[in-house]
Amino acid sequence: MPRSAIDDATGAVPVASAPKRRRAGGNSRPRRRSRFETVLPYLLVAPLAAFIIGLALVPAGFTIVQSFFKVNPLDPPTRFTGFGNFTKLFNNDAVVGAFSNTAYYVVVGVALSTVLGIMFAMVLRRPFRGRSLLIAVLILPWALPGVVEGILWTGMFDTNNGLINSVMSTLHLMNGNAVLLGQNRLLTITLIELVQVWQITPLSALLILAALQVVPDELYEAAEIDGCGAWAAFWRITLPLARPGIAIAMVQATIATLNVFDQPYVLNGAATTGASVTEQTYFISFQNLDFGQGYALSLLITVVTLLISLVVVRVVYRRVDL
Amino acid sequence: MPRTTQGVPGWLTRGAVVAGVAALVAGTAACSSSGSGGSTKTKGVTITVALAADAPPKAALAAFTQQTGIKVKWVNIDWDSLQTKISAAATAKTYFADATDVDWSRVGQLGKLGWFYPMDKYLNTKSMTADLPQLASFTTGGKVIGIPYDASFMVTTVNTDMFAKAGITTMPTTLDEYTNDLKQVQAKGISKHPLNIPFTAAEGLSTYWYETTGALGGTILDQHGKPQFKDPSSPGYKAAEWMVNAMKTGLVPPGNINVSDSQGEQTLMAKGVVATTFSDYSGLVGSLYNVPSSSSVVNKVKYIPTPGATGTAANLSNPDGIGIPKQAKYPNAAAKFIEWFTSVQQQVDFSGANGAAKAWAAYALPSHLSAVQEMARKGNLVGGDQLSAMLAKSKPVFPGGAPAWYPQFSNSVYTHLHGAAVGSESVSQAINAIASTATGLAG
Numbered sequence: 001m002p003r004s005a006i007d008d009a010t011g012a013v014p015v016a017s018a019p020k021r022r023r024a025g026g027n028s029r030p031r032r033r034s035r036f037e038t039v040l041p042y043l044l045v046a047p048l049a050a051f052i053i054g055l056a057l058v059p060a061g062f063t064i065v066q067s068f069f070k071v072n073p074l075d076p077p078t079r080f081t082g083f084g085n086f087t088k089l090f091n092n093d094a095v096v097g098a099f100s101n102t103a104y105y106v107v108v109g110v111a112l113s114t115v116l117g118i119m120f121a122m123v124l125r126r127p128f129r130g131r132s133l134l135i136a137v138l139i140l141p142w143a144l145p146g147v148v149e150g151i152l153w154t155g156m157f158d159t160n161n162g163l164i165n166s167v168m169s170t171l172h173l174m175n176g177n178a179v180l181l182g183q184n185r186l187l188t189i190t191l192i193e194l195v196q197v198w199q200i201t202p203l204s205a206l207l208i209l210a211a212l213q214v215v216p217d218e219l220y221e222a223a224e225i226d227g228c229g230a231w232a233a234f235w236r237i238t239l240p241l242a243r244p245g246i247a248i249a250m251v252q253a254t255i256a257t258l259n260v261f262d263q264p265y266v267l268n269g270a271a272t273t274g275a276s277v278t279e280q281t282y283f284i285s286f287q288n289l290d291f292g293q294g295y296a297l298s299l300l301i302t303v304v305t306l307l308i309s310l311v312v313v314r315v316v317y318r319r320v321d322l
Numbered sequence: 323m324p325r326t327t328q329g330v331p332g333w334l335t336r337g338a339v340v341a342g343v344a345a346l347v348a349g350t351a352a353c354s355s356s357g358s359g360g361s362t363k364t365k366g367v368t369i370t371v372a373l374a375a376d377a378p379p380k381a382a383l384a385a386f387t388q389q390t391g392i393k394v395k396w397v398n399i400d401w402d403s404l405q406t407k408i409s410a411a412a413t414a415k416t417y418f419a420d421a422t423d424v425d426w427s428r429v430g431q432l433g434k435l436g437w438f439y440p441m442d443k444y445l446n447t448k449s450m451t452a453d454l455p456q457l458a459s460f461t462t463g464g465k466v467i468g469i470p471y472d473a474s475f476m477v478t479t480v481n482t483d484m485f486a487k488a489g490i491t492t493m494p495t496t497l498d499e500y501t502n503d504l505k506q507v508q509a510k511g512i513s514k515h516p517l518n519i520p521f522t523a524a525e526g527l528s529t530y531w532y533e534t535t536g537a538l539g540g541t542i543l544d545q546h547g548k549p550q551f552k553d554p555s556s557p558g559y560k561a562a563e564w565m566v567n568a569m570k571t572g573l574v575p576p577g578n579i580n581v582s583d584s585q586g587e588q589t590l591m592a593k594g595v596v597a598t599t600f601s602d603y604s605g606l607v608g609s610l611y612n613v614p615s616s617s618s619v620v621n622k623v624k625y626i627p628t629p630g631a632t633g634t635a636a637n638l639s640n641p642d643g644i645g646i647p648k649q650a651k652y653p654n655a656a657a658k659f660i661e662w663f664t665s666v667q668q669q670v671d672f673s674g675a676n677g678a679a680k681a682w683a684a685y686a687l688p689s690h691l692s693a694v695q696e697m698a699r700k701g702n703l704v705g706g707d708q709l710s711a712m713l714a715k716s717k718p719v720f721p722g723g724a725p726a727w728y729p730q731f732s733n734s735v736y737t738h739l740h741g742a743a744v745g746s747e748s749v750s751q752a753i754n755a756i757a758s759t760a761t762g763l764a765g
Binding site: 180269 | 409410412521578585595726729730733740744
C-alpha cells in the first residue's frame with residue numbers, strides 16, 4: 001500500500017517507517033504535527049465541553065443524587081430518604097393527574113405537530129412567489145414566548161368577549177357563550193395543546209423541510225417516468241427520505257410537550273383539568289420548597305423524555321445516504 | 323439510488339441524538355454556589371432593587387442618589403418569576419438583589435427560613451406601627467421582615483349606575499342584602515351575570531374567599547394554623563358555599579370559571595359587563611375604572627363598605643412590602659433606600675398628589691395612613707375618604723401571620739374551590755380537602 005494512502009487514512013505515520021526529518025522540501029510527505037496542532041482541536045472543543053459538563057451533566061448528576069434526599073429548607077437538615085420522594089410523588093393525586101394530562105399533551109402534540117410539519121414542509125418544498133415571506137410568517141409563533149402566546153389565546157378563548165365564541169356564534173354553531181377552558185377536562189387539554197402545537201409546528205416544519213431539501217428532483221422525475229403517482233411518490237420517496245428530519249422534529253416535539261408549562265399555566269391556572277408535570281415540579285419546588293421531591297419529579301420527567309425519545313429515534317430514524 | 327440504512331453509524335447518530343436530548347433535559351436542573359457577606363458601605367455604591375413593577379420616575383431615583391450617594395439599578399421582574407428567583411437565590415446562597423419584594427403571603431415562610439434581614443435592625447419599626455396599619459402583615463416571630471410600600475386591601479366595588487338602573491339607591495350593608503340586590507340587577511336585565519368572582523385556579527380566588535370569610539365574621543386559620551372553616555355553620559364554609567352558589571345560580575358569568583382577578587377587573591368590571599366585585603383591590607377605581615382609555619364605566623364605580631353578616635365588615639390586607647435578602651451586597655444602603663422609598667413624602671409624590679412628573683404609574687395607594695389622608699384632603703385620591711377609613715381598620719388575613727406553609731395551603735384552596743365551581747367536587751368535599759391540607763401542614 002502506498003505510504004500516502006496510509007497517511008491520508010489515519011493521519012499518522014507508523015513509527016518504524018517514519019522518515020527522518022529533513023531541512024527543506026524535495027519530499028511530498030506531510031510534515032509532523034506540532035504540539036500546538038495536536039492540542040488545538042481539544043482547545044477549540046474545551047469551551048463547549050465545559051459548558052455542557054458545567055451546565056448539563058453536573059446539574060444532572062446533582063439532581064439524580066439529591067432526588068434520594070429530603071431537601072427542604074423548611075424541614076432541615078437534608079437527609080437520605082431512599083425512594084421516599086418517589087413514593088410520595090406517586091401517592092400525590094395532583095402529580096398523578098398531571099402525568100395523565102401530560103401524556104395527552106404528548107400524544108396530541110407530537111402527532112399533530114409532526115403531521116402539520118410534514119404538510120407545511122411539502123407546501124414549502126418547491127419555490128414559489130412569496131415563499132420566503134410565508135416561511136418568515138410561519139416562524140413567528142415559534143419565536144414568541146409561551147407566556148405571550150398564552151395571554152394572546154386567553155383573549156381568543158374568552159367566554160365573554162373571545163374571538164372563538166364570536167365566530168362560532170356568527171356561524172350558528174354555538175350560542176356564543178360556551179365555556180371553552182376549565183369546564184371540560186378533555187376540551188381544556190385539547191385546546192391548550194392546540195396552542196402549543198401552534199407554537200412548535202414551525203420548528204417541526206423547518207426540520208422536515210431541511211431534510212426534504214436534499215432530495216434530488218431526479219428521483220421524482222424517474223418515479224414519474226415509471227408511472228408513479230403523486231401519492232405513491234410521497235409514500236415511497238418523500239416520507240422515507242424525510243425520516244431523519246421527522247425523527248428530530250418528533251424528538252423536539254416530545255421534549256416541548258413533556259415540559260409544557262407556560263400554556264397550561266397562563267390559560268388554565270393551576271386547575272387539575274390541565275396542569276402539567278412541569279407545573280407540579282414548579283409548585284413542589286418553588287411554592288412548597290420541597291426541593292427533594294422537585295428533583296425526583298425532574299428526574300422522572302428526564303427518564304420519561306429519554307425513553308420516549310429513544311423509542312421515537314429507534315422507530316422513525318433511518319440514516320439516509322444520497 | 324438513495325438508500326436508508328441501519329447499522330453502527332445509525333446507532334451512533336441515534337446515540338448522539340439521545341445524548342443531546344439528555345443534555346437538553348438535564349440542563350433544567352438547579353445549580354448552586356456559595357453566598358457572600360454584605361458590606362456596610364452606604365456611599366458610592368450601586369444597589370439592585372428588584373420588584374414586580376416598572377421603575378419609579380428617573381428624577382426621583384436621581385434625587386435619592388444625590389441625597390445619599392447610592393445609585394439604584396432597578397430590575398422589573400414579573401411577580402411569579404420574582405418569587406422563584408427569591409427562593410432559588412436564597413437556597414443557592416447567591417446574590418441577586420439588595421432590596422426586593424416581600425409578599426404578605428410569604429412572610430411566615432420567609433421568616434422561618436431567615437432569608438431576609440429583620441428590618442428592626444435598620445429602622446425604628448415600632449414608631450412606624452401607628453401610621454402603617456399593615457405592618458402587622460410583615461411581622462413574624464416578633465420581627466418585621468419587610469416594610470409595606472403599597473397599601474393593598476380587599477374592597478367591595480359597585481357600579482352604582484347599574485345598581486341605580488335596577489332601582490337600588492341604598493347600598494347593601496349585609497351579604498344577604500348584597501345577594502338580593504344582585505338578583506334584582508339580574509332580574510331587571512341590567513346585567514345578565516352581575517357578580518365578578520375570578521374562579522380560575524390562582525391566588526386571586528383564595529384571597530376572594532378569605533375576604534368573604536372575613537366579611538362573614540370569621541377567620542381561615544387560628545393562631546396555630548388549624549382550619550376554622552370545616553363546620554357548615556362556620557363563616558369560611560358559608561363563604562365557599564355562597565361563592566360556588568353564585569356561580570351555579572348564574573350570578574357569576576359562566577366564563578369566570580377561567581377568569582383571573584386582573585382579567586375580571588379589566589374585561590368585566592371595567593367594561594360594565596358585571597355590576598360588582600365583592601373582593602376587589604383598593605385603588606382600582608382611580609387607576610383603572612376611571613381611566614377612559616381602559617374603561618367604559620368612568621365615574622360609575624364606587625367603593626362601598628364591605629357587606630358583612632349583620633353589618634359592614636373590616637377589610638383584609640394583602641399589601642406589597644420590600645425587604646433586604648440575606649445575600650444583599652449592601653444591606654445598609656438598601657435599608658436607606660427602603661426608608662426613602664416608603665417615606666410619607668415619597669409615597670405622596672408617587673401617588674401623583676404633587677404633580678404628574680413625580681407620579682409613579684405602577685403605584686396604587688400609599689401604605690402610610692397619613693399619606694392617604696393627605697391625598698384625600700387634597701382631593702387627589704378617588705374615594706379617598708372611604709379608602710382612608712378602610713385602611714385604618716384593615717386587618718391581616720391571618721391574625722397570627724401567614725404560616726410558613728401558606729403557598730401550599732393556598733394552592734389547595736384555589737384548586738379545590740375551582741373544582742367545586744366546575745362541579746368536579748362538592749363544596750363539602752372541597753372544604754374537607756382544604757381543611758385536610760391545612761391540618762396536615764400544621765402538624
